[in-house]
Amino acid sequence: xxxxxxxxxxxxxxxxxxxxxxxxxxxxxxxxxxxxxxxxxxxxxxxxxxxxxxxxxxxxxxxxxxxxxxxxxxxxxxxxxxxxxxxxxxxxxxxxxxxxxxxxxxxxxxxxxxxxxxxxxxxxxxxxxxxxxxxxxxxxxxxxxxxxxxxxxxxxxxxxxxxxxxxxxxxxxxxxxxxxxxxxxxxxxxxxxxxxxxxxxxxxxxxxxxxxxxxxxxxxxxxxxxxxxxxxxxxxxxxxxxxxxxxxxxxxxxxxxxxxxxxxxxxxxxxxxxxxxx
Numbered sequence: 001x002x003x004x005x006x007x008x009x010x011x012x013x014x015x016x017x018x019x020x021x022x023x024x025x026x027x028x029x030x031x032x033x034x035x036x037x038x039x040x041x042x043x044x045x046x047x048x049x050x051x052x053x054x055x056x057x058x059x060x061x062x063x064x065x066x067x068x069x070x071x072x073x074x075x076x077x078x079x080x081x082x083x084x085x086x087x088x089x090x091x092x093x094x095x096x097x098x099x100x101x102x103x104x105x106x107x108x109x110x111x112x113x114x115x116x117x118x119x120x121x122x123x124x125x126x127x128x129x130x131x132x133x134x135x136x137x138x139x140x141x142x143x144x145x146x147x148x149x150x151x152x153x154x155x156x157x158x159x160x161x162x163x164x165x166x167x168x169x170x171x172x173x174x175x176x177x178x179x180x181x182x183x184x185x186x187x188x189x190x191x192x193x194x195x196x197x198x199x200x201x202x203x204x205x206x207x208x209x210x211x212x213x214x215x216x217x218x219x220x221x222x223x224x225x226x227x228x229x230x231x232x233x234x235x236x237x238x239x240x241x242x243x244x245x246x247x248x249x250x251x252x253x254x255x256x257x258x259x260x261x262x263x264x265x266x267x268x269x270x271x272x273x274x275x276x277x278x
Contacts, residue, residue, distance in 0.1 A: 003261065005243040008038065008247050010127045011040055013133075029258065032056065034061050034078075037129070041062050041088070044085075060081060064076065064177045066176075067171040075190070077189065079187070083184065088186075095171065098169050098170055103130065116143055185274075193214060202229070206238060217243070220253060
């Protein structure tokens with residue numbers, strides 16, 4: 001029994017629609033796939049229906065964008081199997097509205113430098129809960145200004161505070177989000193601790209009992225971080241999950257479904273913990 005517990009669709013910034021994600025998860029030999037779009041669960045119900053049709057287990061969830069104020073950097077938390085997802089909707093909406101406003105401001109700045117149209121960018125964002133930087137970059141790629149969605153041009157325009165078209169977005173506090181996930185009856189997993197240098201945050205969240213697991217197996221985990229990650233998982237008896245962080249072609253780090261896996265024992269622990277919160 002294996003699962004890929006971190007996958008995105010076109011509901012956020014993934015390349016595949018929900019239907020294709022579930023189909024290819026099944027064809028990849030997975031027993032379970034988690035649909036964890038950024039700050040939305042809009043695709044989960046459809047995914048669950050398709051999972052029953054194709055014979056693959058679907059784990060509903062979302063990836064929360066949050067802010068670690070102590071270290072002044074972003075952090076991501078996976079919420080899996082929330083029993084009361086309605087409690088998440090207000091935070092989802094605020095984050096998505098903030099993202100959409102910021103990205104539309106960025107889009108207008110980009111349009112001053114390039115002859116790309118708003119309509120063209122929004123075609124790439126069709127079906128998504130908000131506009132994302134990948135939609136802007138996809139339109140620029142269509143026009144021949146870049147061959148990579150997250151290459152030099154992305155870094156020049158949108159890749160952080162130094163980007164000429166970057167507009168900062170506010171994110172909710174990471175501790176607030178951890179508490180929200182628990183109040184919704186969900187399983188709280190610290191996503192890709194290497195990606196945002198969240199090793200110290202991981203230790204803090206684990207000490208405070210704010211997380212249930214850590215995404216131990218991820219395509220961009222840094223070797224130097226593995227001893228610390230494994231140490232925290234063992235010390236606090238956390239669930240070690242694995243996920244590809246699948247975006248299809250909408251990424252600078254392409255990885256097929258199932259590149260990083262959650263195996264049977266962690267899956268069983270996940271389901272037992274979820275049942276205990278019902």
